[in-house]
Each structure stands twice: as C-alpha cells, then as structure tokens.
Amino acid sequence: MVKKDNSYEENESVTWEKLQSEQFKNYRVVKRNLIFNVLIYVLIFLIEYWLALQSGAEVLKADAFNNLSGVISTFLLIIGIHIASDEDETRLIGFPVSDQNELSNQKRVRLSRFRFETIFTLVTSILMIGIAINIISSGIHTLMNLKTQKIPNPIGIVGAGISIILILLIYIINYSSGKETNSAALLASAQDSLGDILTSVGTAVSIFVVWKFGIRWIDSVASIVIGCFILYSGFKIFLESSLNLADYFNPRKEEKYKKVILNNPQIKSVPGLTAHYNGSLVTVEAEVTVSGKMTVKESFILAEQIEETLKQECGVSDTKIIFYPNEI
Structure with missing residues (x-):
C-alpha cells in the first residue's frame, strides 16, 4: 500500500494550529498580568482614598480616582484579550461565521479575533485622554481658586509613596511581558502605568511642598503638567491603534x-x-x-x-x- 503524502491543506493547518497555540499562550500571559494589575490598582485606590480622608489632601483623593480609572481601562483590555483568545470557531462574539472546515475561513475568523486586542487598546487610549483632560481641568480650576485650597497633613505622602512602588512593579512586569509577547495591550498598559507613576510622584511632591512651604500653586501646576503627559501618551496610543485598524503599515x-x-x-x-x-x-x-x-x-x-x-x-x-x- 502506497503511503499518501500530507496535502498542502494539512501542512498549512498544522502550521496555523502551531501559530494559534503560541498566540493563545501569549494571551494567557497577558490576561494573567492584567488581572494582577486590576488587583493592585484596587489596593492602591483603597489605600490612597483612606489616607486622603485622613490627611485632607484633595490631590491624593484625585490621584486615587485616577488609579481607579486604571482598573476600568485594564478591565476593558481583559475583555479584548478574552475575545481575542476565544477558541470557539463557530461564532465571533455571538455572531455566526462561515464554514470553518475551510482553512482560509479559519484564518480569517481567527485574525478577526486577534484585532479585538487593538480595538480595546484604542478604547483604553480614549479613557487615558479623558482622564488627562479631567486632571488638567481640575488643576486649572484649583489654580484659579488657591484660597480655598487647604494645607494637607504630610501623612498623604505615604499614600503616594505606596502608589509609586506598587505601580512601578506593575510597569516593570507589563513592559517586560509586553516586549516578550509583543502585546500591544500590555505595552499600552505599561505606558498608562508610567503616567500613573508620574502622577503619584507629582502628588507626593505637591503635598510636601504645600505642607512645608505653603506654596499652594505648586499642586495645581504639577497636576496640569502630569495631565499633559498622560494626554500625550493617550494620543500616541490612540494614533497607533487607529492606524493599525485602518490597515496602515510602516x-x-x-x-x-x-x-x-x-x-x-x-x-x-x-x-x-x-x-x-x-x-x-x-x-x-x-x-x-x-x-x-x-x-x-x-x-x-x-x-x-x-x-x-x-x-x-x-x-x-x-x-x-x-x-x-x-x-x-
């Protein structure tokens, strides 16, 4: 009996299955990191918000809610990664797809799923832009009303310090894993975390300066500068994601x-x-x-x-x- 050689379709199917397997493995790493991010950000919010109430530092309270927004944006990324890693080949987010017995249709549907990572990265960038605008407008408002700003208790610096350490840990993990897996979602989250670190640094410096020297306008100016940095990062991620979805390539x-x-x-x-x-x-x-x-x-x-x-x-x-x- 003559042994039949594997057909082109069979060879391609094996190659494609290997590619999918590697990508699913990367997505599991990404999803695990993002879930860790959510837990850390929730912890940071609770610590900062409680210390903000104890110290009377409005800037620390604002930083706490900024970090809470990190929970929302990261949760959106998890949804995107979950859709991208869905192995159900009969439906695409609930909608029926073409016959998956054909390799070309399998590839088309799977590649469509992978694009959801970029879609939710785009949504995250929009959230970053919204957060930045809120921080900038809040800074301008307090700058225009310095007399109503209270001198905070220095205990608020502890909250900002804890935030810096924990978010720095998130940034290192996300950036290294993002480079290793080539994940746009993790790299976007890392950039978002970098903005949060600078926000917390600005918060700590602002509380110290206002408390030590009574220079109240420092708080407002620092928050505006930090907001501009987050705005820049958000626009950069938005532009990259939009171009990818528009099928632009360098x-x-x-x-x-x-x-x-x-x-x-x-x-x-x-x-x-x-x-x-x-x-x-x-x-x-x-x-x-x-x-x-x-x-x-x-x-x-x-x-x-x-x-x-x-x-x-x-x-x-x-x-x-x-x-x-x-x-x-």
Whole structure:
C-alpha cells in the first residue's frame, strides 16, 4: 500500500494550529498580568482614598480616582484579550461565521479575533485622554481658586509613596511581558502605568511642598503638567491603534520585507507587497516574479522558503505569495 503524502491543506493547518497555540499562550500571559494589575490598582485606590480622608489632601483623593480609572481601562483590555483568545470557531462574539472546515475561513475568523486586542487598546487610549483632560481641568480650576485650597497633613505622602512602588512593579512586569509577547495591550498598559507613576510622584511632591512651604500653586501646576503627559501618551496610543485598524503599515518595514524576499536568487522582482497588523501579529501578502519555467511544486517550495525567512528574520506570522512569470 502506497503511503499518501500530507496535502498542502494539512501542512498549512498544522502550521496555523502551531501559530494559534503560541498566540493563545501569549494571551494567557497577558490576561494573567492584567488581572494582577486590576488587583493592585484596587489596593492602591483603597489605600490612597483612606489616607486622603485622613490627611485632607484633595490631590491624593484625585490621584486615587485616577488609579481607579486604571482598573476600568485594564478591565476593558481583559475583555479584548478574552475575545481575542476565544477558541470557539463557530461564532465571533455571538455572531455566526462561515464554514470553518475551510482553512482560509479559519484564518480569517481567527485574525478577526486577534484585532479585538487593538480595538480595546484604542478604547483604553480614549479613557487615558479623558482622564488627562479631567486632571488638567481640575488643576486649572484649583489654580484659579488657591484660597480655598487647604494645607494637607504630610501623612498623604505615604499614600503616594505606596502608589509609586506598587505601580512601578506593575510597569516593570507589563513592559517586560509586553516586549516578550509583543502585546500591544500590555505595552499600552505599561505606558498608562508610567503616567500613573508620574502622577503619584507629582502628588507626593505637591503635598510636601504645600505642607512645608505653603506654596499652594505648586499642586495645581504639577497636576496640569502630569495631565499633559498622560494626554500625550493617550494620543500616541490612540494614533497607533487607529492606524493599525485602518490597515496602515510602516512603508519602511514593507521595504525591508521586499529586500528580504529579493535576497532569494530565484526571485526576479517584487512588484507588490502589503503587510497587515492583526492584533500583535503581522501578516504579509506579496506578489513576486519568477522564471516562467518554474513548476507548481517548485513555486510551492519557494513560497515556503520565503515564509520561513520572513518569520525568522522579521517576525512575520503568516505570508501569502502570488507568483507571476518573468516572461510570457
């Protein structure tokens, strides 16, 4: 009995399952980190709010609610990651999808799920912008009404100090894990945490200066500066997420992918190449010209070589190659 070779679909299915498995593993890491973030932020809020009541420091109370907003934004990211990591191939957030027996439909639905990470990262950036505007407007209001501002008890510095230490821990974990898993959600959360650290530092400095020297306007100016930093970070994440969802890709990176493909001596030219973001995954569609004498089997082997090269050298998750004859 002749042993039948695995078909192209079977090989592709195995490769795709491996890719999904790696991505699901990353999502589990991301989700675990974000849940840890929520617990820490809730703890920070309770500590700061209680010490704000004890010290009479309004700026510490504002910082407490700023950190509470971190709970909301992180919870939104968890929802996005949960949808992206859903393994139910028959529905997409409750809506029916095409027949999943076909590999192309499996890929389309899975890549659509991965984009939910970017969608909820975008929502998080909008929350950051809203928080920043609130902090800036609050700072301007207190700056215009300095006489009504009370001198706080220095115990409020303890609350801000605890906040700095705990959020710094969150930032380190999120940033390192975000780089390791290439997660936009964790990197966005890390940037958000960096803004929260600066907010807490500003809070501690403001309480100390107002208490020690009675310079009340320092509190307001510091909060406005910190609000501007958070606003900048929020706009940056918003822009990146919006461009990813609009299917924009850095042309310099696309040129790099072209050069990598052209390094293969069998490729005559690359007349077209388009790269896409699907969550944190990058996929590429390329048109290449080759010798018209190349057989189907040879072009298939060449396509596999190109896909593996782009994966190893550029981190591209999936590549689709369209062949054209160099001469007709």
